[in-house]
Amino acid sequence: MSRSVFHAVQPDTGRATLDAGRADVPAFALTFDDGPDLVPIERWLKALEDKGARGTFFFTGEWLDRHPRLARRIIARGHELAHHSYHHRRMGEIEDQALFLEEIRLAEIAYQEATGRPAPAFFRFPYLHYRERNLQWLSGIGYVAVGGFDSGDWAGIDAESIAANVAPALESGIVVVHHCNDIARGTPGALPVILDAAAERGLKAVVVSDMLRALGRHPGYRSWRLSITVPADGPDLPPEDWRPAGAPEEARRVADESYGWFTAAAAREASGSRAGWRKYFAEPIIGPDGIAEDRTLLYGRYFADKYWGYVRAAVKDDALHLIDFAFREAQADTLIYLLRWSAETARERGCARIETRRDMRRLERMCRHLGWRTEWILETSN
The missing domain is CATH 3.20.20.370 (Glycoside hydrolase/deacetylase)
Known part of the structure; x- marks a missing residue:
């Protein structure tokens, strides 16, 4: 449970x-x-x-x-x-x-x-x-x-x-x-x-x-992150349709195809333009925890000849950190695809946890659907 x-x-x-x-x-x-x-x-x-x-x-x-x-x-x-x-x-x-x-x-x-x-x-x-x-x-x-x-x-x-x-x-x-x-x-x-x-x-x-x-x-300032315990191998369906997208030409394609996605709106606004959005994908990004993206962990969910999602991640200590992700569709069930990719990747990298500060409430809800354990962690600063 x-x-x-x-x-x-x-x-x-x-x-x-x-x-x-x-x-x-x-x-x-x-x-x-x-x-x-x-x-x-x-x-x-x-x-x-x-x-x-x-x-x-x-x-x-x-x-x-x-x-x-x-x-x-x-x-x-x-x-x-x-x-x-x-x-x-x-x-x-x-x-x-x-x-x-x-x-x-x-x-x-x-x-x-x-x-x-x-x-x-x-x-x-x-x-x-x-x-x-x-x-x-x-x-x-x-x-x-x-x-x-x-x-x-x-x-x-x-x-x-x-x-x-x-x-x-x-x-x-x-x-x-x-x-x-x-x-x-x-x-x-x-x-x-x-x-x-x-x-x-x-x-x-x-x-x-x-x-x-x-x-x-x-x-003071207060910030939450969601920590997900990586489940042991079990009956969950394996991740599908994910492929590495860190190569320059593939990263540019992800940028071009994701520019209009509603779920990428905040990052796209910060980039300022389509050219800025391409630049956003051309270099590793730094997450809010100061963790730099691992370009080997830029993946896209690809089917029907299009990208339908992307994730940019990194590993630090025993956690897989989801720095940025977005999907063509806004429905929360798309996060199930992300969770399955994250669990498999975390196991491959020897990680015990998956952590994020993005879309935390919907991810927690989807973890409940999967029966995965989650933990809310609070950090404070001045």
Whole structure:
């Protein structure tokens, strides 16, 4: 029977809240909660960027799962993105610590899979609703809960009313709580007025992590990886249709045929163009763990005269690391093909584990289907 194990022990790091920054530093923070589905996020980004400002966006894990491309866009344009829990629960109502921490973990994994980056160890409680026990649990995992001054935009009021609420309160260290959702449609229109008022008072809009650093509270980051125990030879079907693709001409063919795949979207965006995508395949890549791809472990799944998938991997210690992979089809069952290739390759290379930071939740689910053992491992950094 498959099972999953979670390692998430962290030291107590002290205070777990941030309501304001330093009063002696002429800076303030504009923050935005939730995440829109109908209203273009471009309205918020443009309003900030037209005034040379950066914002911090606290979006739910559910939103991150629906809009990974927009999540990456926020970061690429110089803004800060953190999470807002996974389900937008009133988390003060959650009495079970394990359930509370699971809500955090789910949001972190959604963040990591959407952005390819570790999740910041600070967030905002939905509705700013929490109890003392919640802060104790957060402190135990090195987290900070960010509060602030309520702009009132959650009620759907117009831009003039939002600006009238916020502008008089602007001062050094203030953290303004706005929303970026389908209700707070007046917020983008209020931002130019608020930023002009701040400029008149000599205040600069900074992101939350800058405020934490100014207070000597360097924000932490949390990253998960999925570790899969390589099963012994058993009844699983052998891998099919995989062939080495590390030779230059074959790697270029994989690049050309995979350029339009939905499941390769994040890496393709990072490459910038079709020529950049070819270059991405022409050289070994470095994974998030600092492990360099082994070109003998660039494989493609090939049938019907086309490539239908690729994997780029490496071996370190006793693990086969899946650095990048993608498929022509987006269905999760394509990962079964990857798992079978990985198990056979791991056995050939003497590996006991298969590890990845990509598409972890779907891979874990497919491992359950196969009856393979998985383990979630947490790493932290500052």
